[in-house]
Structure formats: structure tokens, C-alpha cells
Amino acid sequence: MKSKALKIVFVFVALVFLVGLAGSGKVMSAEPYNLGVALGFTGAGTLYSKDQLEGIHVAVDEINAKGGFLGKYPIKVFQRDTQTKPDVGVREVKDLILRDKVRAVINAYSSAVAVAVKPICREYKTLHIPALSNSENITKINYSPYTFQVAPNTYMQAKAAVLAIAKMAKDKGWKEYVTLASDYEWGRSTQEEVVKELKKVAPQLKLKKEFWPRLGETQFTSFITSIMAMKPDFVYPCLASKDNVSFIEQAKPYGFFEKVTFAGGMVSVTELIIEAKTIPRGLVAITRAPFFAHLDVPMMVNFVKNYRAKYKKYPSDWAVMGYDAVYSLKQGIEKAKTIDTDKVKDAMKGLTVDLTRGKLRFRPIDNQLSCSSYVGVVGDDPKYPFPILKDVIEVKGAESERPEAEIVAARKAEQK
Amino acid sequence: MEFSFIFSQFLSGLTYGMILFLVASGLSLIFGVMNILNFAHATLWLIGAYFCYSFWYLMQGYNFALWVSIPLAGFACAAVGWVTEIVLIKHIYKRELHEQLLITYALALIFADLIKIVWGPTDRLIARPPAIQKPVFIFGAPFDSYFIFVILAGFAVALGLWWFLKYTRYGHIVKAAVFSREMVGALGIPIPKIYTWVFTLGIFIAGFAGGVQAPIGSVNFGMDIAIIIQAFCVVVIGGFGSLLGTLVGAIIVGEVFSFAILYWPAGAMVLIFVITAAILIIRPWGLFGTPMRT
Numbered sequence: 001m002k003s004k005a006l007k008i009v010f011v012f013v014a015l016v017f018l019v020g021l022a023g024s025g026k027v028m029s030a031e032p033y034n035l036g037v038a039l040g041f042t043g044a045g046t047l048y049s050k051d052q053l054e055g056i057h058v059a060v061d062e063i064n065a066k067g068g069f070l071g072k073y074p075i076k077v078f079q080r081d082t083q084t085k086p087d088v089g090v091r092e093v094k095d096l097i098l099r100d101k102v103r104a105v106i107n108a109y110s111s112a113v114a115v116a117v118k119p120i121c122r123e124y125k126t127l128h129i130p131a132l133s134n135s136e137n138i139t140k141i142n143y144s145p146y147t148f149q150v151a152p153n154t155y156m157q158a159k160a161a162v163l164a165i166a167k168m169a170k171d172k173g174w175k176e177y178v179t180l181a182s183d184y185e186w187g188r189s190t191q192e193e194v195v196k197e198l199k200k201v202a203p204q205l206k207l208k209k210e211f212w213p214r215l216g217e218t219q220f221t222s223f224i225t226s227i228m229a230m231k232p233d234f235v236y237p238c239l240a241s242k243d244n245v246s247f248i249e250q251a252k253p254y255g256f257f258e259k260v261t262f263a264g265g266m267v268s269v270t271e272l273i274i275e276a277k278t279i280p281r282g283l284v285a286i287t288r289a290p291f292f293a294h295l296d297v298p299m300m301v302n303f304v305k306n307y308r309a310k311y312k313k314y315p316s317d318w319a320v321m322g323y324d325a326v327y328s329l330k331q332g333i334e335k336a337k338t339i340d341t342d343k344v345k346d347a348m349k350g351l352t353v354d355l356t357r358g359k360l361r362f363r364p365i366d367n368q369l370s371c372s373s374y375v376g377v378v379g380d381d382p383k384y385p386f387p388i389l390k391d392v393i394e395v396k397g398a399e400s401e402r403p404e405a406e407i408v409a410a411r412k413a414e415q416k
Numbered sequence: 417m418e419f420s421f422i423f424s425q426f427l428s429g430l431t432y433g434m435i436l437f438l439v440a441s442g443l444s445l446i447f448g449v450m451n452i453l454n455f456a457h458a459t460l461w462l463i464g465a466y467f468c469y470s471f472w473y474l475m476q477g478y479n480f481a482l483w484v485s486i487p488l489a490g491f492a493c494a495a496v497g498w499v500t501e502i503v504l505i506k507h508i509y510k511r512e513l514h515e516q517l518l519i520t521y522a523l524a525l526i527f528a529d530l531i532k533i534v535w536g537p538t539d540r541l542i543a544r545p546p547a548i549q550k551p552v553f554i555f556g557a558p559f560d561s562y563f564i565f566v567i568l569a570g571f572a573v574a575l576g577l578w579w580f581l582k583y584t585r586y587g588h589i590v591k592a593a594v595f596s597r598e599m600v601g602a603l604g605i606p607i608p609k610i611y612t613w614v615f616t617l618g619i620f621i622a623g624f625a626g627g628v629q630a631p632i633g634s635v636n637f638g639m640d641i642a643i644i645i646q647a648f649c650v651v652v653i654g655g656f657g658s659l660l661g662t663l664v665g666a667i668i669v670g671e672v673f674s675f676a677i678l679y680w681p682a683g684a685m686v687l688i689f690v691i692t693a694a695i696l697i698i699r700p701w702g703l704f705g706t707p708m709r710t
Contacts, residue, residue, distance in 0.1 A: 211681045216642045219435060221428040222674035228558065229421035245539055246633035253560040255551045278543065
């Protein structure tokens with residue numbers, strides 16, 4: 001009798017223990033996935049960084065509504081301000097890794113910060129996803145297997161601009177152009193590169209004149225009237241950012257943009273929205289991830305809908321890339337079937353992901369996403385309360401990325 | 417090349433010249449009367465542009481906002497100039513020229529940092545009233561309609577200064593002080609007070625010029641460094657202390673720059689420095705300056 005009672009007690013205890021184990025198992029699988037977001041929330045990068053954070057939050061909300069990564073790891077976002085300073089960026093990211101135990105960090109606004117943070121993430125085996133800063137050197141040299149770039153890099157953007165201009169020249173029968181470049185190292189080298197590339201892809205184009213305003217030029221009047229007098233088919237500018245703004249503002253009252261095609265550098269959806277009234281129509285511009293170029297992709301349509309519902313505005317390129325960064329990570333985790341960072345990193349290498357910008361692949365040699373660049377003409381659209389880019393030429397990643405041999409050579413040169 | 421475009425280039429040069437004249441006239445006046453080479457002059461000009469932006473920002477709902485902000489920028493800068501003169505400049509009149517240059521250069525750096533603290537590093541843009549957003553066509557050449565105001569403002573300042581120096585009692589005192597401050601002092605005229613007001617007037621013109629510059633493109637940090645060297649070229653060519661010289665010097669620099677860009681863009685700045693160097697060698701006191709100073 002006694003032994004029977006003992007048996008019952010034993011079975012009861014065992015059952016309680018098993019149930020408890022199962023319960024604790026459930027608690028263990030509800031461990032959150034800590035995701036760091038270290039962007040330039042104060043200073044020059046405020047606008048872009050805030051937009052990107054919003055895009056990230058929309059993705060996180062969607063994924064968490066289904067239980068998180070793999071349906072069981074809810075994402076917890078830890079946000080830090082890098083102040084667009086490399087030393088602050090390094091300090092904050094280290095803190096995110098050591099104190100908040102983040103497994104991945106989306107960083108940064110400035111390429112200088114991303115380049116400084118990259119070795120820290122490699123050292124602490126943390127995934128690093130730059131979705132805003134796009135210097136080619138983030139992925140080209142000093143390679144880190146933990147860094148995955150989801151924005152088109154500087155090389156891809158420059159190449160795409162040239163290819164798009166060459167296409168426009170062919171379509172419109174352009175014959176002559178002039179360059180307008182800030183007279184310093186970057187301006188000179190970029191202008192030289194553009195002229196060289198244009199010669200290759202559009203040999204019929206003739207460079208009529210080169211203009212070299214000083215870096216920081218305040219009076220562009222004489223340049224404006226000179227260019228108008230020459231009547232080139234288009235102007236290719238390589239002006240430093242402030243100088244570009246000054247030139248555009250000074251050229252507007254001349255009716256310059258109605259007469260001359262001006263390839264005006266990067267104009268993202270942020271600028272299209274903020275400068276809706278003042279941005280010159282007819283400006284040829286390049287950007288990185290405009291939502292309106294991919295409304296044929298259901299994922300983009302869904303993102304725009306959810307983003308608008310949450311923030312009552314349209315998403316900028318920066319928001320799109322923030323959203324894509326989280327979904328790239330999600331698909332890496334799904335392939336790895338674990339949140340273990342090393343396994344996710346291996347799974348993401350060469351992975352093809354479904355994003356708002358279509359099916360894109362991380363190139364194995366440098367973990368650069370094969371994403372497109374977009375060139376179009378600023379113009380009004382009745383569907384939106386701001387101008388968009390029209391007649392968009394999408395230059396695919398495969399057409400614009402740097403040949404792998406050059407990357408190998410650059411890395412060899414780096415080791416010497 | 418069509419006549420209309422050559423004419424358009426001439427107008428561009430004239431506009432550029434007028435902007436340089438507005439900056440350089442205060443610089444020249446202060447040096448001519450007080451013997452102070454004020455390296456911070458262009459930074460005060462930039463502060464004027466920022467003041468203009470701030471005043472415009474406060475009144476931006478009104479059509480007259482810009483037109484009121486430009487002279488207000490002059491007065492606000494004059495106040496800064498007045499304080500600067502009393503606190504600092506007053507104490508360096510008798511110092512060597514190189515010491516004055518170092519001190520006023522330090523002042524330029526201090527003002528530049530103050531701009532960063534007050535207005536931040538972001539570019540500031542003034543949205544022009546609709547009346548001056550479109551070009552006007554003069555003999556078929558497009559011309560920024562605001563530049564008509566710039567050219568008129570330049571000539572108005574030139575005329576105003578000429579009238580002040582030629583026909584007013586204070587103008588006569590200022591002119592006399594250029595040649596012999598001891599003699600003027602001996603007549604019982606308080607030289608330090610005159611100096612304070614001349615400096616304030618010079619900085620008023622700088623602030624006004626900054627206000628005139630503000631709606632041309634964006635107001636941004638570092639614009640002062642770009643213009644101060646050309647302003648010095650203007651006064652060297654025209655002659656320090658000569659109003660007419662400054663006007664002619666500014667127009668020469670503006671036109672040479674403008675036409676060089678049309679025909680030889682790479683050499684535009686070189687030509688201006690070659691002319692400046694040639695004047696310094698052949699006629700160090702400038703085209704309209706005078707070698708006599710006490």
C-alpha cells in the first residue's frame with residue numbers, strides 16, 4: 001500500500017517536473033532577438049536616420065506580429081545615436097554588443113562611421129548591416145564576413161549615372177556636353193572618371209568645355225550664363241554637396257533647368273517631399289530605393305500601406321532600405337534555421353532574398369546586395385502631393401557593380 | 417557667339433562686381449580711415465547673411481519680409497561691429513599691421529564658431545518672393561531679376577558713401593582723419609569716437625551686403641573664406657581707402673572673372689591674381705589710391 005502511494009507521488013512529481021520543463025522550454029524559446037540600430041540621429045544625418053528607423057520599426061512590427069524571427073524570437077530594437085562621428089559610433093556599437101547583447105546592428109549614416117564600426121562587429125562576431133551609408137570601401141577592402149550591404153554603393157551609383165546618361169543621350173540624340181566640377185581632389189577625379197566612362201559607353205558624345213568652380217564657390221552667375229550661352233545638350237556636374245545646392249538655387253531664377261538638362265546628383269524621396277515646391281522640374285537625378293519604382297512588387301505595396309498607416313506619410317529611400325535590412329536578416333535566419341550569428345552569417349553569404357526592390361542576391365565576394373540604382377527626371381505626378389522621378393531608368397546591380405577581379409586586386413594591394 | 421549672350425556675361429560680371437564692391441567698400445573704408453586691416457570683415461558679412469535669414473524666417477508670411485530683412489541685417493551687424501570696436505579693435509590701433517591681421521583673423525575664427533553655435537552647420541535657404549523667381553530678358557539675354565536690385569544696391573551704397581564723404585561735416589572729418597589724425601584731434605574732434613562710428617558704418621555695409629547675398633543661393637558656413645581673398649584683390653587693385661578705386665576694382669575683378677569663364681574657364685582665378693600681383697609691383701597704392709599717408 002505504502003509502495004503504491006509512493007509510486008503515485010513519484011508519478012505526480014515526475015509529471016509536474018515534465019510540465020515545468022516544457023514550460024521553461026517555452027520561456028527559453030521566447031528569448032528576444034536584440035537588434036541594434038546605430039544611426040546619426042542628431043546633426044546632418046537626422047532626417048535620413050529617422051526615416052530609416054521608421055522603416056525598421058514597420059518591418060519589426062510585421063515580423064513580431066507573427067511571433068518574431070522563426071516565429072519564436074521577438075525582435076527588440078535598441079537605438080543609439082552615433083552623432084555621425086566615428087569615435088562615438090564605435091563606442092555606442094560596442095556598448096550595444098556588450099551591454100544590450102545585440103546580435104546584429106544596422107549602422108550608420110556616415111560611411112566613415114560604418115568603416116570604423118566594421119572591425120568591431122567582426123571582432124565581436126556581430127552582424128553589421130549598413131543600409132544608409134554606402135561608401136564602396138565598406139565592402140570592397142578590409143573585408144568582414146559579418147558585414148552585409150543593402151544599399152547600392154558609391155561605385156554602383158556612379159556607374160549607373162553614366163549608363164543612364166548614355167542611354168538618354170542615345171534616345172534623345174544628344175551630341176555635346178559640358179562638365180561642371182568643384183576644383184579639388186574629389187571633383188577632379190570624379191569628373192575624370194565620368195568623362196572616361198562616357199567615352200567608352202557613348203563615344204558619339206563630345207565634351208565641349210570643362211568648368212572648374214572653386215570648392216565653396218558662392219557666385220555661380222558667370223558659370224550659369226556661360227553654360228547657357230554654349231547651349232550644350234546636357235551638363236554633368238560633380239559639385240560638392242553645398243556647392244550643388246548653391247548652383248541649383250542660383251540657376252533657378254535664370255530658367256536654367258527649362259533650357260539645359262542638368263544631371264543634378266542624388267535626389268532622394270526625402271528631398272522630393274521636403275523641397276516639393278522649390279525643387280526644379282526637369283532635373284535629372286539619381287537615387288537609391290524609390291518606392292514608386294517598385295509598386296509592381298507586392299512586398300513594396302504592402303510596406304507602403306503599413307508605413308503610411310503608421311506614420312501618415314510616404315516612405316523615403318532610407319525607410320525602404322531599413323525595412324529591407326530587417327527582411328534580409330529574417331531570410332538569413334530562416335535559411336540558417338537558428339539565430340546563431342555565425343550560422344546566419346554563413347547562410348546569408350550568396351543568399352537570394354525577396355525584398356521590396358525584388359529578388360536580389362548578396363554577392364559572395366563582398367556581401368554587396370545586387371540592388372539597382374534609379375535615374376529619372378524630376379516631375380509632378382497627380383497621384384502624389386510631391387514630385388517624383390519620371391521616366392525612371394533602373395540600372396541593375398549586375399550592370400553597375402565593380403568587376404570581381406578589381407576587388408581581388410584592391411584587396412591584394414591592401415595587404416602589401 | 418550671339419550678342420545677347422556676351423551682354424548676359426557682361427551683366428553677370430557686373431553683378432559679381434557689385435557683390436564684391438559691397439563687401440570691399442566697408443573693408444576699404446575701415447582701412448583707409450583707421451589703418452585697420454580687418455580680416456574678420458567677410459565673416460561679419462556672413463553673419464549679416466544669417467541675420468537676414470533669421471529676420472526673413474520670422475516674417476516669412478509677408479511679401480515684404482525679404483526687403484525689410486536686408487537693411488535690418490545691416491543694423492544688427494552694425495550693433496555687433498559697435499561692440500567689437502569698443503571691446504577689441506579700440507585696443508589694437510597702434511599695433512603693427514601683422515599683429516592686427518593676426519588678431520582680426522582670430523576674430524574671424526571666433527565669429528565663425530559663433531555662427532556654428534547660433535545657426536548650426538545646416539545650409540539656410542530663403543524662399544524668394546514670387547516677383548523675383550523668374551528671369552527677365554534684357555536684349556534677349558536671361559537675367560536673374562533679383563540681380564537688378566543687387567546692381568542698384570551697389571550703386572546706391574557707392575553714391576551714398578560718396579555723398580557722405582563729400583558733402584557732410586562728418587564726411588569731411590573722416591576724410592581729414594585719413595591724412596592726419598593728429599591734426600584732426602588737435603582741433604578738438606574726438607578721434608576715438610569717430611573711429612568707433614566709422615567701424616560701425618563699415619560693418620553696417622558688410623551686414624547689408626550679407627543681406628543682399630542671402631537670397632542668392634544658400635547661406636552656408638565657410639562662404640566668408642571664399643570671398644575675403646577676392647575682396648582683398650579688389651581693394652589692392654582699386655587702392656585702399658579709395659571709394660572710386662574700390663568700385664572700379666570690383667567691376668574689373670567681376671568682368672575679368674566673368675569673361676574668363678566664357679573663354680578660358682581654367683584661368684579665371686589666375687587672371688585676377690595676375691592683375692593683383694601686377695598692380696602690387698607697378699603701383700602698390702592701387703589704381704586710385706594715394707601713396708601719401710601719415
